[in-house]
Every structure is written in C-alpha cells, then in structure tokens.
Amino acid sequence: MTVLQVKVWRGGESGHYQEFEVPRFESQSVLDVVTYIQRSLDPTLSYRFACRVGMCGSCAMTVNGKARWTCRTHVAKVAAADRLEIAPLANLPVVKDLVTDMSPFFEKWAAAHGRFQGGRTRRDDFERVPPDSPQRGLVDEAIECIGCGICYSSCDVVSWNADYLGPAALNRAWTLVNDVRDTDQTRLAAVAGDAGCHACHTQMTCTERCPKQLSPTASIAGLKRLALAAALEGEI
Amino acid sequence: MNTRTQVLLWGAQRASAAVLALCVIVHLVTIIYAVRNGLSAAEVLGRTRGSGLWFGFYALFIAAVAVHAPIGLRTILSETFDWRGRSLDVLVLIMGILLALWGLRAVWAVFA
Ligand code: FES
Numbered sequence: 001m002t003v004l005q006v007k008v009w010r011g012g013e014s015g016h017y018q019e020f021e022v023p024r025f026e027s028q029s030v031l032d033v034v035t036y037i038q039r040s041l042d043p044t045l046s047y048r049f050a051c052r053v054g055m056c057g058s059c060a061m062t063v064n065g066k067a068r069w070t071c072r073t074h075v076a077k078v079a080a081a082d083r084l085e086i087a088p089l090a091n092l093p094v095v096k097d098l099v100t101d102m103s104p105f106f107e108k109w110a111a112a113h114g115r116f117q118g119g120r121t122r123r124d125d126f127e128r129v130p131p132d133s134p135q136r137g138l139v140d141e142a143i144e145c146i147g148c149g150i151c152y153s154s155c156d157v158v159s160w161n162a163d164y165l166g167p168a169a170l171n172r173a174w175t176l177v178n179d180v181r182d183t184d185q186t187r188l189a190a191v192a193g194d195a196g197c198h199a200c201h202t203q204m205t206c207t208e209r210c211p212k213q214l215s216p217t218a219s220i221a222g223l224k225r226l227a228l229a230a231a232l233e234g235e236i
Numbered sequence: 237m238n239t240r241t242q243v244l245l246w247g248a249q250r251a252s253a254a255v256l257a258l259c260v261i262v263h264l265v266t267i268i269y270a271v272r273n274g275l276s277a278a279e280v281l282g283r284t285r286g287s288g289l290w291f292g293f294y295a296l297f298i299a300a301v302a303v304h305a306p307i308g309l310r311t312i313l314s315e316t317f318d319w320r321g322r323s324l325d326v327l328v329l330i331m332g333i334l335l336a337l338w339g340l341r342a343v344w345a346v347f348a
Contacts, residue, residue: 160315193242194314224246231243 057148089153113187151206163195167206167216174219192227252304298339306332
C-alpha cells in the first residue's frame, strides 16, 4: 500500500509542521487525508469543513503552497511524489492548526456593502428581472461565489495592503451593482479608490484559483470602469 | 485624499499610460532612424531646433511621464512600506513637479 507523507501546520500564527503518514486510497481527497489524521492519528488536530461536496466553502486550506477547496481536491491531482503540505489559508489570522479566523474576510464584505438592499415591501408585487437582460447576464457570471476565501488568501494585493477589500467582497459588490432591484446608491463609492477596486493590479491569481471558475478580476474591472465614470460625473 | 481623487488619479494613470505607449513607440522609431542614418548630434539639433512639432511631441511625452510615474510610485511606496497619507502624497507630488521641470529643461535644450 502506498503511503502519503503529509506535513500539517500545528499551532497558531507561530507553530511548526508535524509529519504524518497516511495510507493512500483511491479517489482520496485532501479533506479525506486531514480527516484520517484527525480520526486515526491525532484527535487534537483542528480543521473546518461542513458539506464535503463543494457548496459551503468552509474547507479551504493551503495545499502544497496553493489555496484550494480540500473536499473537491483529489490527492492524485496535487500530491506529486506522494507528498502533501497542508497549512491554513494565508492572509487571515490563524486560530489553531488549519482553522483561520474568517472575520476580516467577511467584515470586508460588509464594508463593500455586500448586502442586498431592496426598495420594495412585502405588500409590493415581485420585481421582474428578465433572465436574458444584459445586467442579469453580468450577475450570472459572478453570482456562484461560495465565500471560501481562496481568492482572498491568494491575492498579493491583500498581503501588501491590509485595507484592500479583496476579490470576493468586490465580486459580491459587482453582482449587487448590476442588480436592478438594489437601491444602495453609496456602494460604488464604498468599493472605489485605494482600498477598493482601483488597488487591483489585475494579476488574476483570484481568477486562476477560484474553485467555482468565477472571474473576480473581470468583476473588479467592471467596478473600476463604473467608478471612474461616476467620479468624472462628480457622483462619488 | 478623498475617494473621488483616488479614482481620478487611477483614471489619469490609465490615460497617461495610453499616451506613453504611443510616445515611446515614436521615440524609439526616431532613435533608430537617427542612428541608422548616422545623424550627428549637430544634425539632430538642426532638425529639432525651432521645430514646434518636436517641441510639442516631447512636451506631451514629459507631461505623460510626470503624471504617470508619481501615481505609480505612490502605489509602490504604499504597498512596499505600508506608507499612506499626506506625507506620501506630498512626496510624489514633488516628484511629479521635478520630473516635469527636468524633462521640460531637456526638451527646451534641444529646441532653443
Ligand atoms: S466542505 Fe463544503 S466546500 Fe468543502
């Protein structure tokens, strides 16, 4: 039986890698490996997951240097020479072992006005959004985000500029800017400028790593254009 | 600096980049032409002295540099040294003014 050599981050911000040997199974995911370690080798290992099918976005970790959703990442795809190095997501505070504190990530969603603000009450009729309208098309391209934090963890600009809202929050803002039902007039100003979309260098690591194949880069580019037009008009 | 100014700076950097792309190409083609035809310094000066067209072109080039470089430098310094605020903005503004002055001095030297 083949054995995987697995190094796992232990501790908080400071800590060390601990080595484990994990039996290799067919169709094994990286999350299976972490689960095996926790259930059979060291029950004190902390990590996070929920759905195991790529929907909840809670299982993201740094696997051999790249942020990935571990439940949908096959060992066969990433473990060259049967070696794995598993660490918590970068750019976020480490709570313990493989668990990061996602608060800064979601606080930035709030700062980017990531919340839908409708203008109707329950007594009004539904607002109809034609599925084939151009704006709905733009929303469709960006809406499937599961909030895993992989883009945020992979973004160099986030690591250089602590205030930068990051790809996920900006992508979320872009879906709402294009939502014809939304009435928030101050969102564009909230996502523009040095801490917002204009800080993006279009390196596209977010787009390369997004497990849902979204393009936060394209969303951010859209925000840049809209915000520049608004700034020229004196609206922000 | 308020958000609107930050966004307008970003726009100015994009616009100046477009101008620079064009200017750099014209500049390179000019250099290659001058070298390949073996023009002496005196012959080059003979063509640029009193030429409103060359003066206008290089003045535009310098203007684009003076806008583009300080805005880029502002981002680089901010990301590298975690430096933000008025001191940084004043520094890059001075940089921009100096670049414009040095550049225009050079342009004037081959024109007048
Ligand atoms: S556990 Fe839900 S996305 Fe991986």
